[in-house]
Amino acid sequence: MEAQAREDGWVPRRDPLPEPLRRAPFALAQALALGVGTDRLRGGDLVRPFRGVRVARGGPPSLVRHCHAYARRMRDVEFFSHLTAAELWGVPLPTEWCDGADLHVSTVGPRRAAKARGVIGHQIFDERLVIATRYGLPLSDAATTWCHLAGSLSDDDLVAAGDHLVLTPARQVPRDPRPYCALEELTERVAAFRGRGSVRARRVIAQVRDGAESRRETLLRLRLLADGLPEPEIGVNVFDASGTWIARVDMIYPAWKVLVEYDGDQHRTSTAQYERDIRRLDDLREAGHRVVRIRNSTLAVAPRLVGHALRAAGAPV
Template identity: 30%
Template sequence: MNRVFIGSEALAAGELTEHELRRWYRPVYRGVYVAASVDPSLGDRTWAAWLWSGRRAVISGLAAAALHGSQWVDVGEPIELIGRNSRPHDGLLVRNETLISGEVTKVSGLPVTTPVRTAFDLGRHLRAETAIARLDALKWATFFSIDDVMGLACEHPGARGLRQLKAILPLVDGGAASPKETWLRMLLIDGGFPPPTTQIPVMDGWRILAVLDMGWDDIKVAVEYDGDHHRTNRAQYVKDQRRIRRLEQLGWIVIRVIAEDRPDDVVRQVREAIRRRTSPRSTVA
């Protein structure tokens, strides 16, 4: 018997008795069960949602993004389905939307919207700020073309949320390695700076010294988001400090941003660094 299963099918096959089903298993969704001792993963809940639909729906939204390798999807996120079953159910979101040829693929045995269709849905259904972060994460995990998503919008001219989708797609960047990096990149763009390049490789002779989160390599100004691991992991901290010193020797200004920094202070530091580098007396090594 599978980890997640339809209770009535297990009973009909003689794999369980009704007493065993009630005693040792619990429902994930109506009629779909998992062992009572198991804390269902996002994957378990995705399978359960598909079974709940009678194996007819297509996995979409964040659950589809996770199946395509996108990170930062919480286990408790509602599982989105495209199908015709509109019965309300906690933890499920069923959308009665149109799917055309080429918009569905198979991942781990499940019917899932393709990366392009998944991007199309995320960009329409989520708040703009959240959608950009989710699209960044999806593009980091799996290739999809922004032009292809725009083309899909032409195939669904009456779809809800197209205006927002078209507005945010030019802002998507697959070089953001985390939602915090997306937040930082958007802070810089909203602050009036030219869109920064992401994942900038810096060579030190024949070897790569660093891959910087974002910045402007023509003037050697970089901005990096430091997560907690930079402070809690001593070996990583020492490595980062040595790397920063060498970057400075090579002429880079590197601004380190932490969660406690005020956005206005970050923008001010970046503006001062760019001013230093673009003043008539400035020279870049």
């Protein structure tokens, strides 16, 4: 009817949705119970992400919103897992979620796997699995999620995912305490894991560290190690000779006072941040440290730059 109306040159007035349905995905049964008619639920201003679910158009798409849409039809035995759970935990993956990408949804044990358009269903047989809650959504716990990633990510990307989950940040966010799992907890979980990717998980866990604030920092550290350079300490607070705090640095070789800093996009997009970083680097150099700054454009030659600084400082490399 609405399409025909447009062809005729007019669009019928749509009754406003009840307040509870305007800002969040909703099930058809919920709308019908609130007195919304079936014709209104077929309106072009509503998106149909899953069967039996509607979402009002408007606003940028997001993974959390898409998951909440599926949650309106989830069974009690279902939860988000694998890559979807990783994204909900904020894991930095090689590619970001895009609108319409399939969701990974799991059930435990013999319960029938989820089956719906836009969903990849899994059955998990794992007594150590814990169902956590994030953004009001059920998902696999952080340690189990990392184990599941071992079946699909490369070694380096898996290390970056682990670094994210075990990070104790310089500043805590009150409503989002971290780490999501301690390194010791993750190591124990991997030792007991027997699912797909378990061999890779047990090999890679030895490279996961607490301290890396970004995926790029992890990939930089791994590149240095792959080139035979010694492993730096990461996420370290540096003080001057009087004990005054100077900065928290990405990486440091304390024996030779060589620092390695990865410059991210914030240095190009924020003048204030750029100026603060310049002052911080000046203070570090004044305290006797050699500073090697790595950007995305110089990542490939990072081992040569860091190696040169270490040799100049007297390191046997």
